[in-house]
Amino acid sequence: MQFGFSGLPAKVSGFNIYYMTRAKEYIIEKCLFFSALITVLTTIGILLVLAIEAVDFFKEVSIIDFFTDSQWTPLFSEKHFGIMSLLAGTLLTTFIAIAVALPIGLTIAVYLSEYAPKSFRKTIKPLLEVLAAVPTVVYGFFALMVVTPFLQNFIPTLSGFNALSAGIVMGIMIIPFVSSLSEDALYAVPKSLREASYGMGSTRFQTSFKVLIPAASSGITASVILAISRAIGETMIVAIAAGQIPALTLNPLEPVQTITAFIVQVSSGDVPFGSLEHKTIFAAGISLFALTFILNSISFWINKKYQQQYE
Amino acid sequence: MNNAATNRIKDKLFKYFGIVCTLIGLTVLAIFIIDILIDGVQRLDWKFITNLPSRFPEKAGILTAWTGTLWIFFLTAIIAIPLGIAAGIYLEEYSKKGRLANLLEINIANLAGVPSIIYGILGLEIFVRVLKFGGSLLAGSFTLALLILPIIIVSTREAVKAVPKTIKEASFALGATKWQTIWNQVLPAASSNIITGIILALARAVGETAPLIVIGALAYVPFVAKTPMDEFTVLPMQIFNWVSRPQHGFIINAAAAIIILLCVVFVMNGIAVYLRNRAQRKIQW
Amino acid sequence: MKTKKISVLALSAGLFFAACNSSQQNNEGTESKELSGTIQIDGSSTVYPITEAVAEEFRTVQPKVKVTIGSSGSGAGFNKFARGETDISDASRAIKDKEKDACKENNIQYLEIRVALDGIAIVVNKENTWIENITTEELKQLWEPNSTVTNWSDIRPEWPDEKIQLFGPSTAHGTYDFFTEEIVGESGASRSDYNAVSDYNVAVQGISTSKNALGYFGLAYYTENKDKLKLISVDNGNGPVFPSLETVGDGTYAPLARPLYIYVNKKSAKRKEVMEFVNFYINNAAKLSKDVGYIPLPAAEYNNSLSQLNDLSNK
Numbered sequence: 064m065q066f067g068f069s070g071l072p073a074k075v076s077g078f079n080i081y082y083m084t085r086a087k088e089y090i091i092e093k094c095l096f097f098s099a100l101i102t103v104l105t106t107i108g109i110l111l112v113l114a115i116e117a118v119d120f121f122k123e124v125s126i127i128d129f130f131t132d133s134q135w136t137p138l139f140s141e142k143h144f145g146i147m148s149l150l151a152g153t154l155l156t157t158f159i160a161i162a163v164a165l166p167i168g169l170t171i172a173v174y175l176s177e178y179a180p181k182s183f184r185k186t187i188k189p190l191l192e193v194l195a196a197v198p199t200v201v202y203g204f205f206a207l208m209v210v211t212p213f214l215q216n217f218i219p220t221l222s223g224f225n226a227l228s229a230g231i232v233m234g235i236m237i238i239p240f241v242s243s244l245s246e247d248a249l250y251a252v253p254k255s256l257r258e259a260s261y262g263m264g265s266t267r268f269q270t271s272f273k274v275l276i277p278a279a280s281s282g283i284t285a286s287v288i289l290a291i292s293r294a295i296g297e298t299m300i301v302a303i304a305a306g307q308i309p310a311l312t313l314n315p316l317e318p319v320q321t322i323t324a325f326i327v328q329v330s331s332g333d334v335p336f337g338s339l340e341h342k343t344i345f346a347a348g349i350s351l352f353a354l355t356f357i358l359n360s361i362s363f364w365i366n367k368k369y370q371q372q373y374e
Numbered sequence: 375m376n377n378a379a380t381n382r383i384k385d386k387l388f389k390y391f392g393i394v395c396t397l398i399g400l401t402v403l404a405i406f407i408i409d410i411l412i413d414g415v416q417r418l419d420w421k422f423i424t425n426l427p428s429r430f431p432e433k434a435g436i437l438t439a440w441t442g443t444l445w446i447f448f449l450t451a452i453i454a455i456p457l458g459i460a461a462g463i464y465l466e467e468y469s470k471k472g473r474l475a476n477l478l479e480i481n482i483a484n485l486a487g488v489p490s491i492i493y494g495i496l497g498l499e500i501f502v503r504v505l506k507f508g509g510s511l512l513a514g515s516f517t518l519a520l521l522i523l524p525i526i527i528v529s530t531r532e533a534v535k536a537v538p539k540t541i542k543e544a545s546f547a548l549g550a551t552k553w554q555t556i557w558n559q560v561l562p563a564a565s566s567n568i569i570t571g572i573i574l575a576l577a578r579a580v581g582e583t584a585p586l587i588v589i590g591a592l593a594y595v596p597f598v599a600k601t602p603m604d605e606f607t608v609l610p611m612q613i614f615n616w617v618s619r620p621q622h623g624f625i626i627n628a629a630a631a632i633i634i635l636l637c638v639v640f641v642m643n644g645i646a647v648y649l650r651n652r653a654q655r656k657i658q659w
Numbered sequence: 660m661k662t663k664k665i666s667v668l669a670l671s672a673g674l675f676f677a678a679c680n681s682s683q684q685n686n687e688g689t690e691s692k693e694l695s696g697t698i699q700i701d702g703s704s705t706v707y708p709i710t711e712a713v714a715e716e717f718r719t720v721q722p723k724v725k726v727t728i729g730s731s732g733s734g735a736g737f738n739k740f741a742r743g744e745t746d747i748s749d750a751s752r753a754i755k756d757k758e759k760d761a762c763k764e765n766n767i768q769y770l771e772i773r774v775a776l777d778g779i780a781i782v783v784n785k786e787n788t789w790i791e792n793i794t795t796e797e798l799k800q801l802w803e804p805n806s807t808v809t810n811w812s813d814i815r816p817e818w819p820d821e822k823i824q825l826f827g828p829s830t831a832h833g834t835y836d837f838f839t840e841e842i843v844g845e846s847g848a849s850r851s852d853y854n855a856v857s858d859y860n861v862a863v864q865g866i867s868t869s870k871n872a873l874g875y876f877g878l879a880y881y882t883e884n885k886d887k888l889k890l891i892s893v894d895n896g897n898g899p900v901f902p903s904l905e906t907v908g909d910g911t912y913a914p915l916a917r918p919l920y921i922y923v924n925k926k927s928a929k930r931k932e933v934m935e936f937v938n939f940y941i942n943n944a945a946k947l948s949k950d951v952g953y954i955p956l957p958a959a960e961y962n963n964s965l966s967q968l969n970d971l972s973n974k
Contacts, residue, residue, distance in 0.1 A: 084551055091553050092468055098460035099469070102482050102527065105496075105520050109488060112496050138830035140839070140848035141804055167395045174392025189647040191399050192570075196577030196639040197406070198610040201632050204617065205406060207861065223854060223865050235402050240574060242399075244529060247567040251536030264378075266385035282532040285483075289528055292487030298584050307829040307855035318854070323489040327584055328857065330491060332831025333703065333733035335755045341734065348492050355487035359480050429712040429951055509729075509744075587731050590701070590739075594711045594728035596718055605699075605727045615730060618858040619708065620883040620952055625860070 113352065116345035123339055129346065135309040135325075137343045138334070144343065146350050148309035152226065152319035153351070156301050159230025159315060160237060160294040165287065167234075168241025172283075173271045175242070176249040188243060195239040203303030206232040211304065224306035224318035233300050240290040248282025249275050284366045288359065295355055298323040322351045407636070414629025422630060426596050427612070431623025436631050438595045439612040442511070443580060443638060445599055446608055449515035450522070450579045455572055458523050462530025462568075467556060486524035493521045494585030502589055509590025512602040517585055522575035529571020533564035566654040573646045580639060583610040609635040694721050696932040701729035702736025702749030705833060705877070706919045708951035709775055710749055713940045716947065720939065724932045733833060737922075743767055746927035747937070750920045751777070751833035768925040770971065772941065772964045773956060775948035778878035778907035779838060779915040782888045786870045789818050792892040792899035795914070798842045801825075801873075806850045811871065819871075825853035826862040826874030833917070838875055841914040863887065875915075878902050879952025907954040919953065928971050941965050 121129070124144045132145025171191070175184045210228040215221045221228075252275050260270040276283065306318025307328060320328075326344045334340050425435020465482075469475050497517030507513040537560050545555040561568075586608060593615045595607045609631055616628040700710055707730040714726040729736070733750045740748035741761035754762075754771065762769060781798070783790055789811070797815075801808050801823070811818035828835040830847070840846040856862045859876040866872040867887035881890055892899035895913050906912035921940065927933045941964050945955035 088551055088553050092464075095460045095464035095468060098457050099464040099478070101457060101520075102461060102478070102485060102523065105485060105523070106481055108496050108500060109485075109492060112499055113492070136851060138835075138847055139804065139851060140845050167398060170388075170392050170395040171399060174389070174396060178389050178392055179396075185651060187396060187400070189573075189643055190403065191396075192573055192577065192643055192647075193636070193640060194399065194403055195574050196581055196636075196643065198581035198583065198613065198632070198635060200583055200610055200614045200617070201410075201581075205409070208864070209405075209409060235399070238399050243570050243574065244532070247529075247570050248532060248536060251533070251567065253538050266381045268385040268388045269381060271388075279536075281535060285528050285532050288483050289486055289525065292483060292524075296487045296489040298489050298491055302857070303861075307857065308851055308853070323491070326489060327491050328829055328831045330495070330735065331584075331587060331704075331732040332829075333750075333752055333833040333836065334831050335734050335757045336738040337757045337761065338755075348489070352484070352488060352492075356480070356484050359483040359487070363476065363480050363483070427711065428715050429708060429947075587729075588735070590729060590731075592701070592727045592729040593704075593707060594714060594726070596714065596727075597725055615704075615707075618704070618860060620860070620877075620880040622883060 109352065110349075113345050113349045116342050117349045120339065120342040120346040124346075133311050135320075137340050138329075144346075145311075146322075146347065148311040149320060149322045149325055149347060150350070150354070151311050151313060152301070152305065152309060152321040153295060153323070153354075155226045155313055155315060155319060156230045156233060156297075156305055156321055157291065157294040159227060160233035160297075161291055163231055163234025164237040164241050164290055164294075168238045168286075168290070169245060169283070171238070171242040172245035172249060173276070176246050177267045177271050177275070188246065192239045192243055194236060197236070199236070199297065199299035200303070202232050202236055203229075203300045206300060206304035218316065221316050222306075222318055224304065225316050226305050226319045227315040229301045229303075229305035230315065232304065233294055233297055236297075236300070237290045237293055240293060241286050244286030244289065245279070245283045248279035248286070251282070252278045281366075284362070288362050288366075291358070291362075292355060295351070295358075296323060298327050302327050322347045410629050410632050410636070413626060414631075414633050417626050417630035418633065422627075423634070427594050431616075431621055431627050434616075434624070434627055436609065436612055436634060438598055439607050439609045439631065440634055440638065441598045442591075442595070442606040442608045443610075443635065445511050445602075445606060446515055446518065446586075447576060447580055447638075447642060449511060449602060450518045451572075451576055453515055454519035454522055454526060454575065454579075457519065458526025458572075458575070459530050459568060461523070462527045463534060463556060463561075465527070466531045466534045467552070467560075482524045482527055486528070489584075490521055490582055491584040491588060493517055494588030496520070497585060497589050508603065509592070509605055510603045511599055511606045513589050514586050514591055514606065514608075515602075517589055518579040518582060521582070521585065522579050525575040525578065526568075526571050529574075530564070530568050533567030533571070534560055536567065537563045562653070563657055566650045566657065569646055569650040569653065573643055573650075576642065576646075577639060580608075580635075580642070581610055583608075583614050586611060609638070692931075693723060694932040694935060695723040696930060697725045697727065698747065698927075698933055698936055699727055699745045700747040700749060701731055701739050701745045702747075702921075703733040703751040703833065703919075704730035705751040705777065706749035706774070706921065709919065709944065709948050709953060710747075710921070710940075712947040712951055713936075713943060716943060717936055717939050721932065721935065724936065726936065732831075737761075740769070740922060740924065741765055741767055743924070743926075746924050746930075746933055748922040750922060751917070752836060753920065754922060770923045770925060770928065770967060772921050772923065772937070772968075773918045773960060774921055774940065774944045775919045775953040775955060776907050776916050777834075777919055777953055778902040778912060779834060779875055779917065780878045780881040780902050781873065781875050781891050781893060781915075782866060782881050783873050783891060784866055784868075784870050785887065785889050787889055790891055792894055794894040795842060795896070798893070799844070802827075802839070802849055803843045804848050804850055821871045824865075824869045824872040825850075826865050826872060826876075827853050827855060828859070828876060829855035829857050832857070834876060837917045838915070877952070878907070878954070882952055904949070904954055908957065916954070918956075919948075923968075925971060928968070934968070934972055937968055938965070941968065 132143050134143035134145050135148045136143045206228040260274045301321045302324035306320055309320040329344050422435050424437050428434040501507045501513035501516050541559050545559045591611050592607050599606045613628045613631050616624040710728050736748045737758040739745045810820050812820040836846045839849045859880045862874050863884045866874050892901040900906050900912045902912045907916045923937055941961050948955055
């Protein structure tokens with residue numbers, strides 16, 4: 064029997080094969096579409112869950128106060144609801160984390176992809192991926208009990224809870240996000256590009272930075288954005304090691320509280336549900352969502368502009 | 375010094391820098407593991423692995439915790455992997471470029487940044503209460519699946535993007551349909567990179583505490599879960615619970631439990647890495 | 660190759676399911692009233708250790724009753740309790756008005772039972788030679804909002820002119836609420852420049868390594884770390900008293916002795932296994948709370964709770 068491309072006997076009228084494959088394609092496309100739709104549904108779900116309570120919150124606290132008050136003390140007797148101090152905590156720790164993860168992660172990616180022998184790459188890559196698997200609770204205590212005392216030897220003014228240790232440990236946790244995903248992107252660049260570059264006498268350094276990284280830029284940027292998002296949304300490391308009292312400061316040696324740490328503190332504490340104090344977590348949550356949305360949009364447009372040069 | 379010489383120096387310097395960076399990552403991992411081993415290895419024995427929780431640290435064990443972690447791992451994987459890969463393929467291959475597609479892309483990156491505890495609150499409302507799964511493994515794994523979905527989607531997209539156009543064009547030229555091209559050519563080519571994303575995503579899921587606490591992962595579960603509708607606990611929760619108890623014995627228990635968790639992760643990662651290596655061997659361009 | 664892969668997978672799956680089934684306990688003879696069922700408990704992580712201890716002992720008496728305990732916090736616990744999702748709620752504070760309303764809305768009637776006391780200890784570093792006791796008035800001066808006290812000498816001039824390092828629970832915790840209410844006079848009224856912790860072991864670590872430190876937390880954390888910390892006595896107007904099993908239990912260590920509660924859903928209590936469990940709880944709370952570092956209530960109080968519980972079953 065002759066078999067057509069769809070695996071059915073060609074004896075079956077060609078007419079039917081055509082429509083059967085068309086139908087199959089259509090169904091598959093719709094299934095894939097619904098999978099993608101889940102992400103939209105998730106976002107809608109999150110926004111609903113946050114907004115319903117946040118709206119109640121803003122009935123009692125003015126938005127202007129929310130953005131301009133320099134203190135965040137909803138659980139003290141004298142209540143202030145200024146999100147700026149929590150925001151400062153989030154941005155400070157994220158910045159430190161990225162400052163650690165980005166250069167180290169990218170360098171590792173390039174090194175493993177271009178310089179290291181194949182067998183080395185095969186063993187090291189999974190080992191580094193274990194770094195992403197350590198429970199964040201454990202990282203938090205590591206930052207508090209090991210990293211902070213260690214750093215205090217060099218920086219005597221370092222407070223017991225501080226943004227620096229938490230940021231560094233967060234950075235270490237994110238390294239595999241940057242290194243493994245970027246390295247995959249680099250590895251996938253076709254050999255022809257590499258060979259052309261080496262054929263013209265370039266060193267590995269030149270090839271990596273002038274040819275491969277631009278060619279893999281889409282994948283690399285995606286991994287960086289994923290890493291940044293991960294850092295902003297990280298909860299336990301900062302809750303344990305960065306501090307539990309918000310402070311409007313950019314000094315990494317002082318305790319700060321991030322938006323995420325605050326949310327965890329209140330939702331697992333003894334605050335009664337339905338109270339204004341409890342609703343603060345939804346207001347804080349929605350601010351975080353808005354922040355990441357703005358950051359992601361900005362990086363998206365920057366990426367698009369950069370990419371156009373290399374398409 | 376001429377250009378060629380400077381370039382060679384830059385090349386060598388970078389090579390050493392690369393080695394240093396890699397060593398930093400590995401050294402931290404080593405310090406970490408040694409620290410935990412020193413604290414916890416004394417407590418590791420068969421009883422610890424098969425006992426139920428107890429108020430006496432010497433008697434307390436992690437049976438329900440590690441079986442719970444394994445359950446969560448498998449259930450979350452079954453839910454998130456097909457959904458994530460499907461969504462990634464759709465977004466990369468099928469959707470038309472345009473404002474809607476851009477918005478979707480930003481949206482997914484955004485979801486990756488939502489704190490895990492918010493996913494917990496979402497999961498509590500939808501899976502536990504509305505869908506009535508209760509505080510069960512099913513609710514927990516669906517919630518975690520949503521949490522890690524963006525990671526899988528992003529890596530699938532990038533993996534598919536990286537497959538050279540020539541492969542796809544050749545397949546179309548031979549008369550294959552879009553799906554046949556994807557299933558027979560693109561996916562196998564992209565599989566190793568997709569697996570990396572899956573490894574990172576599942577590793578995250580297994581280490582999460584906060585969303586599961588909100589859903590109702592319990593700290594004391596005196597039985598091993600037998601169906602996805604059962605209540606459960608997981609290793610990170612047990613660790614978190616023990617670490618804040620005043621009795622010193624519990625701190626040692628926590629360290630031992632961390633060792634077990636790392637072993638579980640290591641084994642899972644190992645299997646995935648083996649699969650990835652096999653997939654990569656076939657791709658040579 | 661393929662068979663090797665399949666056999667490895669099958670082996671691991673087999674081991675996994677063997678573990679699942681190995682924890683099934685064999686029936687021990689024939690208990691006269693062998694009960695079965697599930698009891699769902701959630702709430703305060705402070706009360707959790709007591710409830711865990713009770714459930715552990717209960718399992719030896721009624722092995723077929725499945726007791727599951729969460730520790731999502733008093734607030735989250737009440738939230739679930741008010742929706743009828745749990746049978747018993749652990750709480751390190753009394754139920755608040757908003758939560759009472761939520762229960763009413765869902766027709767949940769409950770029984771409030773005090774199960775133990777948590778003494779709050781004031782501790783300092785072992786090298787602190789100058790302080791032996793402190794009055795509640797001085798504590799208030801130290802901890803009130805916008806407090807002007809920064810150095811030890813600001814409290815008593817004979818103490819060193821060194822900056823005090825303060826440690827305490829973070830604001831979402833019952834201990835914080837209780838301490839501020841009893842010492843400062845209003846719940847939540849506290850200065851904000853102290854090291855706030857969620858895990859008191861961290862406070863223990865911090866105080867034991869800082870000579871000028873002072874902190875407050877549950878007595879159990881002092882008892883387990885006696886070698887690292889120094890306990891100071893509190894004077895409430897009747898002379899300085901050290902917190903201990905006796906002084907907290909009979910009320911002489913005041914006001915820093917806070918009660919721990921469980922709330923029982925009356926409808927759930929109609930089920931035999933729940934009634935049995937709560938009975939067991941009250942009967943054994945004195946002994947078991949000591950095991951985990953808390954202090955038993957006077958026997959009269961437990962008897963009172965028992966009779967309230969039995970009234971329920973007779974209705």
